[in-house]
Amino acid sequence: MEEQVAQLQACMYQYSRAIYRSVKDLIDPYADRQTRLAYRRTVLRECEQTVERLAADPHYFARPDRALFQDIRRYFPITAQAQVAWAVREGVGAAMSFIRAQVEAGLFDGGVARCKATTRKGKACQRTPLPGRDYCPSHQHLERSVARAAAAA
Numbered sequence: 001m002e003e004q005v006a007q008l009q010a011c012m013y014q015y016s017r018a019i020y021r022s023v024k025d026l027i028d029p030y031a032d033r034q035t036r037l038a039y040r041r042t043v044l045r046e047c048e049q050t051v052e053r054l055a056a057d058p059h060y061f062a063r064p065d066r067a068l069f070q071d072i073r074r075y076f077p078i079t080a081q082a083q084v085a086w087a088v089r090e091g092v093g094a095a096m097s098f099i100r101a102q103v104e105a106g107l108f109d110g111g112v113a114r115c116k117a118t119t120r121k122g123k124a125c126q127r128t129p130l131p132g133r134d135y136c137p138s139h140q141h142l143e144r145s146v147a148r149a150a151a152a153a
C-alpha cells in the first residue's frame with residue numbers, strides 16, 4: 001500500500017512538472033534574470049500545491065484550474081495570458097482525469113483517508129475525516145467510543 005502511495009505521488013509530481021513546463025517559458029520576458037528565477041520558483045510551487053491539493057481532496061476542490069490561473073497569472077505578460085489559461089486548463093484537466101480514474105479504480109482514495117464509519121445503508125462513509133482523525137464530523141462520536149474502549153482495555 002505504501003508503495004502504491006509513493007507511485008501515485010510520483011505520478012502527481014509528473015503532472016505538476018508538466019503544467020509548469022508548459023508555461024515556464026512564458027514568464028515575464030522583460031523581468032530581469034533574478035526576478036524571472038524567483039517567478040519560476042513561485043509558479044512551480046503553485047503548480048505543485050494545486051496538484052497536491054487536488055490529490056488530497058479531489059471531491060471538494062472546486063475549479064482548480066481557475067484557482068491556479070488566478071494565483072500565477074500575475075507572473076506572465078498580458079500577451080501570454082490566454083496561452084497560460086489554456087495550458088493550465090489542459091494540465092489540471094489531465095491531472096484531474098488521472099486522479100478520478102484512480103479513485104474509481106479504488107486505488108487512490110483521494111490520497112487522504114475516508115471516514116472509517118459505515119453508513120446506515122452499509123456503505124463506507126465517503127466524507128473526509130476531521131484533521132488528524134479517523135472520522136468525519138457526523139461520525140466523530142464513534143472515535144470517542146473507540147478511544148474509550150481502548151482506554152478501558
Ligand SMILES: [Zn+2]
Nearest residue numbers: 115125136139
Ligand atoms: Zn463519516
